[in-house]
Amino acid sequence: MPTKSQLRKPFQKARTVDPRPITGREPPGDLLRNAFGAYVGRQERTAYELMRRSMEEDCSIFLTLSGAMTPAGLHQSCLIPLIERGIISALTTTGANLYHDAHRIIGHGIREVNPNAGDLQLRLARIIRIYDLGFWEEALLDTDKLFSALMQGPDYQRKMTTPEFHALLGRDLSSMEKALGVSQPSLLSACFRHAVPIFVGAVQDGSIFLNAVKLKRLFPERFKFEIDINDDVYLMAAVQHWARNHGSRRLAIWILGGGVPKNYTLQGEPLLDQILFVPTSGFDIDLQICVDPVDNGALSSCPAGEGHTWGKVSMEAVETGSVYVHTDVTAIFPWLTHALLSDAKMKRKPKRLLDELDAAKDFLDRAVAKNRAELLKTTSFPGAPTRHDPESTVR
Numbered sequence: 001m002p003t004k005s006q007l008r009k010p011f012q013k014a015r016t017v018d019p020r021p022i023t024g025r026e027p028p029g030d031l032l033r034n035a036f037g038a039y040v041g042r043q044e045r046t047a048y049e050l051m052r053r054s055m056e057e058d059c060s061i062f063l064t065l066s067g068a069m070t071p072a073g074l075h076q077s078c079l080i081p082l083i084e085r086g087i088i089s090a091l092t093t094t095g096a097n098l099y100h101d102a103h104r105i106i107g108h109g110i111r112e113v114n115p116n117a118g119d120l121q122l123r124l125a126r127i128i129r130i131y132d133l134g135f136w137e138e139a140l141l142d143t144d145k146l147f148s149a150l151m152q153g154p155d156y157q158r159k160m161t162t163p164e165f166h167a168l169l170g171r172d173l174s175s176m177e178k179a180l181g182v183s184q185p186s187l188l189s190a191c192f193r194h195a196v197p198i199f200v201g202a203v204q205d206g207s208i209f210l211n212a213v214k215l216k217r218l219f220p221e222r223f224k225f226e227i228d229i230n231d232d233v234y235l236m237a238a239v240q241h242w243a244r245n246h247g248s249r250r251l252a253i254w255i256l257g258g259g260v261p262k263n264y265t266l267q268g269e270p271l272l273d274q275i276l277f278v279p280t281s282g283f284d285i286d287l288q289i290c291v292d293p294v295d296n297g298a299l300s301s302c303p304a305g306e307g308h309t310w311g312k313v314s315m316e317a318v319e320t321g322s323v324y325v326h327t328d329v330t331a332i333f334p335w336l337t338h339a340l341l342s343d344a345k346m347k348r349k350p351k352r353l354l355d356e357l358d359a360a361k362d363f364l365d366r367a368v369a370k371n372r373a374e375l376l377k378t379t380s381f382p383g384a385p386t387r388h389d390p391e392s393t394v395r
Contacts, residue, residue, distance in 0.1 A: 028339035044332055046323040050287045051254070051340050053321070055087065058248035059285060060351055064265050065093040066257035066300075068130045070101040071110050072330055074256075075187040078337040081195050085347040087340075090239060091191060092199040092261040095206020098166065099143060101186045105177060106146055108139035140207070148211045158223040159256035161232040163197035167354060169208075170198075195352035199236055201264030203227050234359060236270040237276070239353055242360035244280060245352065253313075254327045256291060256299025266312040273311050277371040278364065282307075282314040286322040289329045295327070 017037040026034070029048070038044035040190065054061050058227060063082075069075065075097075082088045103110060113127070113134035122129050126137040150156070150172050156165075170192025177185055191198050203209050204227075255262050255267045272278040292301035304322030307313045313322065340346050353360075368375070380386060 004078065007332040028335070028342050030340055040325065041326055043248055043323055044327075044336070047287050047289065047325050047332075048336055050252075050323060050338055051323060051336060051339040052172060052286050052343075052346070054252035054254070054285050054287075054345050055340075055348070057250050057252075057284075058348070059250040059252035060089040060243035060247065060353070061087060061252045061254060062090045062092065062265050062283075063088045063254045063335075064256060064261035065091065065097060066259035066261045067329065068096065068100065068133075069329065070097045070187060071103075071109075071130050071133050073191075074330060075101060076184055077334050079187060080185065080190045081341060082337060083190050083196055083350075085341065086194070086350040087346070088196055089243070089350070090197050090199070090353050091187075092201065092236075092265045093187075094259070094261065095200050095203050095208050096386040098169070098188055098198070098200070099147070099207045100113065101188065102143050102146060102173070103135060103139040103251050105173060105180070105182055105186050106142055108142065108335050110135045110139075116162075123224065144207065144211050147208050148215060151212055151215060151225055152223070153253075157222070159224075159228045159234050161228055161357075162200045162203055163232075163235065163354060163357060165203075165227065166198035167192055184296075191354075194350045195354035196350070197239065197284075197354045199232070199261075201260040201263060207258075223291065225236070231361075233267075234364070236264065237271040237278075238360040238364040239357070240268040240277060241272055241280065241367070242356055243351070243353065244375045245363070249283075251283045253287070255286075255288035255290070256333060258288075258298070262288075263299050266307060266310075269312045270310055274365075276364075276368050277374055278367045280311075282312050282317065284314050284317055284321055286313045286317045287325075287343065288323070289325040289327065289333060291326065291328055292394070 019037050020034045022031070022035055030047050032048045036042060053059075056366075063079070065074075065079070079088065098138060110133050111134055113122070113129060115132045119129060122134065122387070127134045128137055128140065147169075153168075153172070155168055166188060170186075170188040170190075174189035174192055176182075177189055185193075188198070190196075200316050201205065209227075212225055215225070240251060243249075253265060255265075266283075269280055269282045272280045286304040286307065288303075290301055292298060294301045294303055301324075303324045304313045305318050308315065308318045
């Protein structure tokens with residue numbers, strides 16, 4: 001049995017909780033370091049430290065965004081400034097966030113509402129509610145017209161991945177914003193200008209794609225737009241593999257919320273290692289802000305340690321590079337962003353991973369080709385019918 005002295009050594013090395021009195025003159029980074037000593041406050045301080053580490057180690061930073069965050073304006077207050085400083089390298093979000101962002105571009109405002117005012121009355125007034133935010137139903141109808149018009153363009157009439165699709169939308173919206181004199185750009189156009197690829201793992205679960213469904217029924221002969229789901233999943237892994245083997249060779253994931261964006265980004269690592277036999281080590285830094293409990297089996301809330309058992313994050317991340325901040329994203333991420341950007345050193349040239357999509361895909365193709373013989377062994381199972389077996393026809 002270890003002695004009491006031996007057992008106490010790790011504790012003796014731990015940081016002492018000894019906060020300084022707040023004067024009101026502290027830089028935000030100093031305040032986080034010195035006044036956030038315990039509980040969720042300590043989680044927030046650790047998140048700030050990991051955000052700084054992500055930059056100091058020049059990580060390729062994959063940010064995931066779930067929930068109605070663009071209606072709340074989080075992209076305007078936080079994400080676009082982070083993109084413009086070269087901090088965010090790739091984005092995974094929902095189609096809804098990209099769709100609702102466009103309301104403001106075409107002149108529709110989003111206003112505060114009382115969430116207890118009565119939804120029956122709001123419906124009669126044709127006001128759409130997202131908790132304590134509201135906008136006219138016409139915002140939806142006009143936004144539908146906008147995306148319907150854009151997707152009929154000649155560049156859209158092919159099969160493509162979601163980063164390719166959102167780059168086209170970003171290009172076109174950027175031109176519209178310039179023509180309209182829009183002062184605050186959309187997330188789509190900001191990502192396009194800084195070559196940040198945008199992945200949407202459940203593209204069919206958003207109104208942009210609902211309008212594609214409409215166009216396919218209206219114009220079956222000339223509307224050829226299609227999302228290549230197979231290539232999309234492969235491309236996420238390819239971008240991570242490329243980032244791991246080029247540049248700084250470090251990966252960080254910042255998870256705002258949970259949901260599909262979280263898993264769609266993290267599953268790139270198991271796809272590489274377990275499915276394609278391409279060695280990888282998982283994300284080196286794992287930062288998540290989410291309100292969900294961790295003990296209900298949901299993926300949205302699973303911590304880095306659980307993700308490590310799947311090969312999604314590295315041992316280093318679990319031991320020294322992860323934090324789960326149990327709170328609402330909108331309550332603390334603006335403050336964390338302010339603290340980070342208040343340091344002039346927290347900027348760099350954009351990674352421009354959007355420009356590397358073809359190179360990343362070719363790079364992973366070569367690695368997969370080397371594993372072909374071993375991969376072929378994984379395509380059958382004893383007793384399972386296959387298309388090569390004449391007795392396998394299902395009746």
